[in-house]
Every structure is written in structure tokens, then in C-alpha cells.
Amino acid sequence: MTAPDLPxxxxxxxxxxxxxxxxxxxxxxxxxxxxRDELQITRMKKRKLLLKDAIARLESKLIPDLDA
Structure with a gap:
């Protein structure tokens, strides 16, 4: 990963x-x-889960690879 990618x-x-x-x-x-709009609440919760997954993927990119 290059330095400009980090920001x-x-x-x-x-x-x-x-x-x-x-x-x-x-x-x-x-x-x-x-x-009582359960459909809207469910959609928002699904979006939150997608965001959480995207956050986890990006955070893993910030962890440097260690050569064993």
C-alpha cells in the first residue's frame, strides 16, 4: 500500500x-x-451491517503485512 492510499x-x-x-x-x-414501519427498520439494519463489513475490510487494509 502506498502512502497516498492511507489518507x-x-x-x-x-x-x-x-x-x-x-x-x-x-x-x-x-x-x-x-x-410500525418494520420494513424500513429492517432495511436500515441491513445497511448498517453492510457498512460494518466495509469498515472491517478497510481497517484490515491498514494493518501492515508481516513477513514471517
């Missing part, structure tokens, strides 16, 4: 984490308000 990965991570937190807040608010 772009860090920026993407920040954006994905921000979106994940926003979705988490929205889901919590909908549930607390007693929303």
Missing part, C-alpha cells in the same frame, strides 16, 4: 463510521417512537 482510506473510514452512527441513531429513534 484516502482514513477518510473513507470516517465517512462510513459517520453513516453507520447516523443509521444507528435513526433506527433507535424509530424503535423508541414505536414505529
Amino acid at each position: 484516502s482510506i482514513a477518510q473513507m473510514l470516517a465517512e462510513l463510521r459517520r453513516e453507520h452512527r447516523a443509521l444507528d441513531t435513526q433506527v433507535a429513534e424509530m424503535v423508541a417512537a414505536g414505529s
